[in-house]
Amino acid sequence: MKKNQNFTFTTGVIAYPVLFVLLIWLVFWFEVRFGINLSKYGVYPQSLKGLRGVLFSPFIHGSITHIYHNTVPLFVLSMALFYFYRSIAWKVLFFGILFSGFLTWSIGRPSYHIGASGVIYVLVSFTFFKGVFAKHYRLVALSLLVVFLYGSMIWYTMPIKEGVSWEGHLSGLITGLIFALFFRKEIAKPEKYVWEHDDYNPDDDPFLKHFDKDGNFIEQIEQPEVRLDETEPKVYYHYVYKKEDSKT
Template sequence: MYRMREETRARAVVAGAVMLGWVGLLWLLEGVDLATGHSLDSHGISPREPGELLDIVPAAFLHSGWGHVASNSVPLLVLGFVAALAGLRRFAGVVLTVIVTGGLGVWLTAPANTVTLGASGVVFGLFGYLLVRGFVDRRPLDVILGVVIAAVYGSLLWGVLPTDSGISWQGHLFGLTGGVVAAFAFRRPRRTSIPAAPTLPTGLK
């Protein structure tokens, strides 16, 4: 029991450090962007231009102002921390799946002459991942955690609707889709019990 608590505490420390570093990086990049006359904004995703496929990953780390990065920081920190508790290797796979799925969705469906950037697609992806992970893995504790996440952040789902022309609902929708895909792609293997060897009658040993 003591060893399990120590392992859980160690995972929490690592997950917290990773997410604080990630959010800190987002603020640092926004500071660099503002100091250089928004030079980093060119790495956002412009739809259906082949060269823009290279910007799918960088776009998830860039924002269009302090308000934009601030609105993403807290949910990213919270949802990322919870997801990272299951292990950094799995977490990295989930995040990459979300970024690629969300970025490709934006590249394919966003309106022409637009530039999409920001970590909100990752936020929606982590939300979707945590929402269904427990059902996919058949782990009751994660199901309960998903219900809590839904209760706290369920209003995020409104962001997948095209209600505001200034917000990339495509990034939200496909980010959410990427999170669900990741829950299946990185589901925990089920343990199979090894059947006990049959016991032979005493006279046949």
């Protein structure tokens, strides 16, 4: 990420997450509409055929509850990813799917592992650790927000609930941490104010010229010089004197 890159809002910040989520819902609609079960295309550990799930599993969900609980945080976190880390967002998202899926394939139980929760854990982990490593106030604030919203997800990286792929969650958590370390120097810089630049000189600041040394505002009123042409008749003014000042 270039050092002069700033946090800016672009159409891709919303468009890409929306398209990603819509694709997941489209796959689910296809399953329901035609009565097809695509779970066999999920990750099946230690099986050559199960490797296809590394790419396909994030788009396959078992129920409406499953897809709902996955796509909402996926949308929020991917928006944050494209806003704060847009130059590396696609790398984190694409390779996050591959690495977390392959790690799940390596350590998972012999069963089909489906759902986008592994990708969610990649984004949660990456966003949190990246903000901590960056020590940038905006990114640290984002990390704290992620902890507040999704901090309880850490418990699901352990086998505490039947039917939950804790291996996929753990794989995503590890992948996100590795990415945060790998891209630790890729930090967007906030746009600097004029007084934050190294070559800033207060004496040259046109704004400060409106204030005195005590910080009081100096009202500057330009009064054009009035000159009477000698060829024009003289101007006489009518004054009203106070009674005590008048002389008769």
